Amino acid sequence: MELMELQTNSITELANRYINNTNRHIFLTGKAGTGKTTFLRQLVNSTAKKTAVAAPTGIAAINAGGVTLHSLLQLPFGVFIPDQYYSSAEFINTPRTVLSGFRLNKSKRKLLQELELLIIDEVSMLRADLLDCIDTVLRHARRKKNIPFGGLQILFIGDLLQLPPVVKDHEQGHLNNYYKNSYFFSAHALQENPPIYLELNKIYRQEDDRFVSLLNRFRNNEVTKEDIEYLNTNHYKEIDKDTLSEDHVRITTHNQKADTINLEALNKLTTKPRTFNADISGDFPESMFPVNPELQLKEGAQVMFTKNDGEDRRYFNGKIGTVTEINDDLIEVTCPDNDLPISVSPYEWHNIRYKLNKETNEVDEKIIGSFRQFPLKLAWAITVHKSQGLTFDKAILDLSDAFAPGQVYVALSRLRSLEGLVLSSPISDQMISNDEALTSYSNNKPEIEILEEQLKKDFKEYLRIHTSDAFDFSKLMYTLKDHLKSFEKLEGGSKKLPYREWTSELFSEAQKLSLTADKFIRQVRMITAEEGDVLPNLEERVSKAKEYFEPLLKSIQEKIGKQIDSLKLQTGVKTYTNELIELEASVFAQVKDLDKALQFIKETGKGNLLTRDKLNTEAKIQSRRATLNKIKSKVQKKSTREISYELYQAGSTIEDIAEQRGLSPNTIAGHMCYYVAQGEANVEDFIEKEKIDNILKVVDTIKSFKLNDIKEKLGDEYEYGDIKFALAFRESQEI
Numbered sequence: 020m021e022l023m024e025l026q027t028n029s030i031t032e033l034a035n036r037y038i039n040n041t042n043r044h045i046f047l048t049g050k051a052g053t054g055k056t057t058f059l060r061q062l063v064n065s066t067a068k069k070t071a072v073a074a075p076t077g078i079a080a081i082n083a084g085g086v087t088l089h090s091l092l093q094l095p096f097g098v099f100i101p102d103q104y105y106s107s108a109e110f111i112n113t114p115r116t117v118l119s120g121f122r123l124n125k126s127k128r129k130l131l132q133e134l135e136l137l138i139i140d141e142v143s144m145l146r147a148d149l150l151d152c153i154d155t156v157l158r159h160a161r162r163k164k165n166i167p168f169g170g171l172q173i174l175f176i177g178d179l180l181q182l183p184p185v186v187k188d189h190e191q192g193h194l195n196n197y198y199k200n201s202y203f204f205s206a207h208a209l210q211e212n213p214p215i216y217l218e219l220n221k222i223y224r225q226e227d228d229r230f231v232s233l234l235n236r237f238r239n240n241e242v243t244k245e246d247i248e249y250l251n252t253n254h255y256k257e258i259d260k261d262t263l264s265e266d267h268v269r270i271t272t273h274n275q276k277a278d279t280i281n282l283e284a285l286n287k288l289t290t291k292p293r294t295f296n297a298d299i300s301g302d303f304p305e306s307m308f309p310v311n312p313e314l315q316l317k318e319g320a321q322v323m324f325t326k327n328d329g330e331d332r333r334y335f336n337g338k339i340g341t342v343t344e345i346n347d348d349l350i351e352v353t354c355p356d357n358d359l360p361i362s363v364s365p366y367e368w369h370n371i372r373y374k375l376n377k378e379t380n381e382v383d384e385k386i387i388g389s390f391r392q393f394p395l396k397l398a399w400a401i402t403v404h405k406s407q408g409l410t411f412d413k414a415i416l417d418l419s420d421a422f423a424p425g426q427v428y429v430a431l432s433r434l435r436s437l438e439g440l441v442l443s444s445p446i447s448d449q450m451i452s453n454d455e456a457l458t459s460y461s462n463n464k465p466e467i468e469i470l471e472e473q474l475k476k477d478f479k480e481y482l483r484i485h486t487s488d489a490f491d492f493s494k495l496m497y498t499l500k501d502h503l504k505s506f507e508k509l510e511g512g513s514k515k516l517p518y519r520e521w522t523s524e525l526f527s528e529a530q531k532l533s534l535t536a537d538k539f540i541r542q543v544r545m546i547t548a549e550e551g552d553v554l555p556n557l558e559e560r561v562s563k564a565k566e567y568f569e570p571l572l573k574s575i576q577e578k579i580g581k582q583i584d585s586l587k588l589q590t591g592v593k594t595y596t597n598e599l600i601e602l603e604a605s606v607f608a609q610v611k612d613l614d615k616a617l618q619f620i621k622e623t624g625k626g627n628l629l630t631r632d633k634l635n636t637e638a639k640i641q642s643r644r645a646t647l648n649k650i651k652s653k654v655q656k657k658s659t660r661e662i663s664y665e666l667y668q669a670g671s672t673i674e675d676i677a678e679q680r681g682l683s684p685n686t687i688a689g690h691m692c693y694y695v696a697q698g699e700a701n702v703e704d705f706i707e708k709e710k711i712d713n714i715l716k717v718v719d720t721i722k723s724f725k726l727n728d729i730k731e732k733l734g735d736e737y738e739y740g741d742i743k744f745a746l747a748f749r750e751s752q753e754i
Contacts, residue, residue, distance in 0.1 A: 041477035049219030068135035077307035099152040142177035154208035216464035280400035303388030323398030413439035483547035489616035492533035594665035663690040714745035
């Protein structure tokens with residue numbers, strides 16, 4: 020095995036141990052083609068930590084198999100200044116303004132509290148101020164205001180010499196007072212505890228040693244006159260702007276230039292044009308479209324694949340070919356290095372949302388939208404930006420208008436070797452500079468030996484935190500206390516009220532356990548503070564503690580299960596039953612945490628990582644679902660409207676009910692209108708009295724109950740939903 024390969028393996032192993040065995044933030048970087056994306060995918064599939072993947076932009080999120088940071092964390096757009104009372108003539112986000120309007124529903128807060136690892140891909144685009152905004156939101160959501168990011172571990176992945184953060188001119192003045200530069204590592208939240216800097220070294224894309232050395236010098240601001248002279252002498256060719264090559268892709272700096280080249284080339288072909296429209300369903304916004312929704316092709320068109328082929332591996336993201344046959348649901352593409360044409364079918368991309376499964380306490384991915392289209396795009400030309408992550412055997416680089424530091428490096432690093440490189444314009448000294456802030460940051464990365472030593476300390480600290488958290492019953496007690504308090508709001512006729520004493524006894528039983536667990540946490544802290552190898556002693560103590568607590572917790576689970584069973588013949592207790600199911604799930608989560616803590620200690624004691632497979636996660640999820648199905652089968656079914664009404668009676672808002680039930684807010688509003696009309700729901704829970712009065716005045720004036728007529732008179736300040744509630748209230752007054 021080559022030395023560089025050994026280095027990469029050791030870095031990958033070190034990264035895995037830092038991610039899985041510590042709570043430290045990590046910055047995993049590497050030149051284009053070093054395997055960052057492969058590492059991300061393998062990590063997501065293997066780690067035992069509850070994980071979410073996010074990215075700064077929609078397209079980057081789709082490519083990473085995750086979500087945008089803004090959607091995951093409900094972040095505001097615009098500049099963020101980490102100063103509570105920053106004053107400006109224009110509106111600027113601050114911690115105070117962000118949190119004053121910040122509303123998290125119960126399920127989203129629970130998700131953010133349960134996450135153990137957040138992976139941010141394409142971190143080169145992440146601005147420092149946005150990361151500080153993320154810090155503000157996570158401290159608040161996770162109820163840990165004194166810990167950066169609320170104690171959530173973050174893995175930053177990306178090459179900082181790729182696309183830089185975008186800062187508009189009017190934003191720069193505000194940011195200059197608080198940040199040295201706009202890159203993520205300048206965020207205030209990272210200054211006390213900066214991420215561990217790990218760089219992958221082995222390059223899988225480039226196979227040309229001279230080219231690898233040249234790229235390194237471009238990357239590190241060490242380019243010599245000899246390098247530029249070599250490139251311009253050996254690879255510059257005077258190429259007419261209309262000249263195209265069948266097996267070269269032209270890389271340009273601007274979208275308009277690439278689009279013009281592609282359209283002109285397509286129009287020159289005399290073959291019949293065919294247009295394929297994407298099949299878009301659900302929630303899949305235009306900003307996340309991975310390819311053109313309207314793909315126009317002709318036989319003879321030069322195209323590029325935009326996805327890898329999976330197991331068959333006939334094509335990969337960036338492979339160039341020519342369209343040789345077009346059918347309704349199949350396109351044949353012939354590539355220079357393939358004797359046989361490749362049959363291409365439409366591919367389906369998914370827009371996902373993360374959701375905490377209340378039953379299993381696992382982070383689930385829910386598909387909320389899809390985009391189905393052929394994974395092809397016209398490829399006589401492509402921009403430097405769009406070329407990121409792609410690989411070409413041959414390319415013509417048109418970099419005369421390079422405008423951002425690092426663009427020349429990005430364009431060059433798309434190629435496998437110098438043999439396939441053609442420059443359509445000479446490279447000048449002005450085109451090759453990189454940002455000094457990046458060079459300084461990368462030059463300060465620690466040596467591997469130092470990181471290995473630091474890992475030992477960080478592991479011991481994580482061992483203390485992880486084990487203590489498993490025996491911390493505060494989340495369970497908060498849920499039980501919240502449930503017990505819900506009885507205070509009940510009126511005499513409630514069918515839930517008779518079970519108050521039973522609930523109080525259950526709370527007392529759990530509270531005794533919690534106090535005992537707190538004492539054990541103090542033991543954990545003492546053991547992990549000892550010198551030397553603490554794992555054998557800790558494993559013995561945790562194993563005994565688990566033997567003590569697990570049967571008692573399962574006893575509480577059984578009591579809740581029996582309570583659910585006792586309600587199966589009653590009516591009007593659906594909401595109460597659902598509350599009990601949620602309570603049972605909280606106890607289950609505590610049992611699961613104890614098991615995970617012990618498994619972690621055992622595996623690390625053997626020198627292994629705790630993975631999803633070793634934790635037997637999938638099998639346990641299936642077993643858990645089978646148990647819950649038995650419980651739920653005992654509950655009598657209600658109409659969908661009744662279920663919504665019972666959740667409303669329990670204090671949930673329309674948005675909360677919609678989130679819990681997986682229905683649209685409009686549907687839930689329709690359910691509530693029915694009960695308003697029946698006089699069983701307070702209309703002012705949904706619309707202000709002033710609005711009701713104004714709407715009903717209009718109704719009386721125009722003598723019409725048609726929604727469109729009323730809306731036209733009222734204007735944009737009023738929604739159709741407001742009108743429906745007002746009319747429902749009017750109906751209730753006539754009963």
